[in-house]
Amino acid sequence: MNNSSKIYDVCIIGASIAGNYLAYLLSRSGLNIAIIEEHKEIGIPLQCAGIISKKLTQLIDVPEEIILNRVKIAKIFSPSGRSIELSGDEEPYIIDRVALDRLFYKKNQIKQNIEYFLVEKFKNFHYFKENNQKLIQIETARRIISAKILVGCDGPMSTVGKLLDVQNNTISAIQIRINENFDENKVYLYFDHRWKELLGWIVPEGNNIYRIGLASSRNISKKFKIFLNQLNIEIKNKISQQGGIIPIGKMNKMAFENILLLGDSACQVKATTGGGIIMLLSASKIAATCIIKCFKENCFSKNFIKKNYEKVCARTIGKQLKINYLIRIIFENFHSDDFDDLFKIIKTTKIEKIISLYGDMDFPRSLIFKLARNFTFLKFFFRILKKNPNLIYQIIITLLF
Ligand SMILES: Cc1cc2nc3c(=O)[nH]c(=O)nc-3n(C[C@H](O)[C@H](O)[C@H](O)COP(=O)(O)OP(=O)(O)OC[C@H]3O[C@@H](n4cnc5c(N)ncnc54)[C@H](O)[C@@H]3O)c2cc1C
Structure with a gap:
C-alpha cells in the first residue's frame, strides 16, 4: 500500500x-x-447511445471528428405501432462517445x-x-x-x-451496433408497456451503422430480444454490444x-x-x-x-430534471390508446407547431408552459388524470420534494 x-x-x-x-x-x-x-x-x-442536443457545442468546443452524424427527425412509436415524426431546429448530434x-x-x-x-x-x-x-x-x-x-x-x-x-434508483440498458438500412436522418424512439421505465431507440451513427438499444427495469435481455424481433433484426449480425446502468429520478x-x-x-x-x-x-x-x-x-x-x-x-x-421526471411519471401511466390519442392531437392541432418551436431535448419547461395554455392538450391531460387518480398524488409529491 x-x-x-x-x-x-x-x-x-x-x-x-x-x-x-x-x-x-x-x-x-x-x-x-x-x-x-x-x-x-x-x-x-462504452455505455452510451451518443445522442446529444446542439447545446453540446454551446457548452464545450467539440472537434469535428467527434461528431459522426446529425439527425433532423425524431420518429416516435406508440405501443400499438402508430408513429409520429417530430422535427424542429434541434438537429441533435450523434457523437463518438x-x-x-x-x-x-x-x-x-x-x-x-x-x-x-x-x-x-x-x-x-x-x-x-x-x-x-x-x-x-x-x-x-x-x-x-x-x-x-x-x-x-x-x-x-x-x-x-x-x-x-x-x-x-437505476434501470439497466442494452445496446448493439449493427449495419442496417433505416433512415440516417432519423432517430427512432419506441414506447412500450414492457419497457415503460424508459424506451427503446435506434440511433444512426452514420455509414449505415445503427445503435439499437433498450432500457428498462427488469429482464432486460428478454425484453431486448422482443424488441429486436419486433424490428426484424438478427442479434447475430451485431458489430458490438454494450450494456450499462442509467439512474432514473430527480x-x-x-x-x-x-x-x-x-x-x-x-x-x-x-x-x-x-x-x-x-x-x-x-x-x-x-x-x-x-x-x-x-x-x-x-x-x-x-x-x-x-x-x-x-x-x-x-x-x-x-x-428541468424535475420536469423530465414528471413527464416520465405521466408516460408510465399512459395506456396504449393514450399514446395514440396524443399522437392524433399532435398531428391535427397546433401542438405540432408548438413542439417544433418550443421543443427542447434537455429543457422541456418552456414547452410545458406553452402546452398548458392549449385547450385541446389540457383536455387530454385532464382525461389522463381522471383515468389515473394516483397520478395527481405522484405529481404533487414530485413538485413538492
Ligand atoms: C446504454 C446507455 C446509453 C446512453 N445514452 C446516452 C445518450 O445518448 N446521450 C446522453 O446524453 N447520455 C446517455 N447516457 C447517459 C450517459 O452515458 C451518462 O449520463 C454519462 O456517462 C455519465 O457520466 P459520468 O462521468 O457521470 O459517469 P460514468 O460515465 O458512469 O463514469 C463513471 C466513471 O467512474 C469510474 N468508477 C466507478 N466506480 C469507481 C471506483 N470505485 N473507483 C474508481 N473508478 C470508478 C468508472 O469506471 C467510470 O469511468 C446513456 C447511458 C447508457 C447506460
Whole structure:
C-alpha cells in the first residue's frame, strides 16, 4: 500500500466525461488534482447511445471528428405501432462517445497539476484533521492519498455516494451496433408497456451503422430480444454490444462536508431519455466555480458547498430534471390508446407547431408552459388524470420534494 504524504487540493473519483471535464475546468486555477479511475482505458467500456442536443457545442468546443452524424427527425412509436415524426431546429448530434471522454483526458495529460491513477478502484474515505483543517483520506486498492475536497464522478452506482448514504434508483440498458438500412436522418424512439421505465431507440451513427438499444427495469435481455424481433433484426449480425446502468429520478443530494457528487452519481440525468451529458457538463461548470470559491474563501463546509453548488444546480438544471421526471411519471401511466390519442392531437392541432418551436431535448419547461395554455392538450391531460387518480398524488409529491 502506497501512502503518499502529498495533500491534493481535489481528488476526483471516476475519469469519464464528468471527472475529466471537471479536472480540466479546475486545472486552470492551478489546483493540484488527483483522478482515480478503476479502468485501464478512458471511455472503455462504452455505455452510451451518443445522442446529444446542439447545446453540446454551446457548452464545450467539440472537434469535428467527434461528431459522426446529425439527425433532423425524431420518429416516435406508440405501443400499438402508430408513429409520429417530430422535427424542429434541434438537429441533435450523434457523437463518438469514447472520443468525447478522451477529449479532456488528453488535454489534462499535459497539465502539470493533474495526476491520473488508472486501474485503481476507490474503496473508502475518512475525515481527519491536520493543522486544525478538516481533510479527507482516500483509500484505493493500491494507495492512500489525502485531499481537501473529494468529488464523486463515479457513475450511477457511485461508491462515494453509497458511503454518504446516497443511492440512485437505476434501470439497466442494452445496446448493439449493427449495419442496417433505416433512415440516417432519423432517430427512432419506441414506447412500450414492457419497457415503460424508459424506451427503446435506434440511433444512426452514420455509414449505415445503427445503435439499437433498450432500457428498462427488469429482464432486460428478454425484453431486448422482443424488441429486436419486433424490428426484424438478427442479434447475430451485431458489430458490438454494450450494456450499462442509467439512474432514473430527480437530482440527489450533492453537497457534503468537503465532498461533492457530480454527473450520474448525483442522478443528473433526464428521466425522459436517460441522457446525462448536457446536464453534467452544465453541472461541472457550477461545481468548478464552487470548488474554486471554496479555496478562495478557505471554506469546505457542507453549507458552503450546498449554497454554491447544490442550490445553484437545483435552480438551473434541477428544475428541468424535475420536469423530465414528471413527464416520465405521466408516460408510465399512459395506456396504449393514450399514446395514440396524443399522437392524433399532435398531428391535427397546433401542438405540432408548438413542439417544433418550443421543443427542447434537455429543457422541456418552456414547452410545458406553452402546452398548458392549449385547450385541446389540457383536455387530454385532464382525461389522463381522471383515468389515473394516483397520478395527481405522484405529481404533487414530485413538485413538492
Ligand atoms: C446504454 C446507455 C446509453 C446512453 N445514452 C446516452 C445518450 O445518448 N446521450 C446522453 O446524453 N447520455 C446517455 N447516457 C447517459 C450517459 O452515458 C451518462 O449520463 C454519462 O456517462 C455519465 O457520466 P459520468 O462521468 O457521470 O459517469 P460514468 O460515465 O458512469 O463514469 C463513471 C466513471 O467512474 C469510474 N468508477 C466507478 N466506480 C469507481 C471506483 N470505485 N473507483 C474508481 N473508478 C470508478 C468508472 O469506471 C467510470 O469511468 C446513456 C447511458 C447508457 C447506460
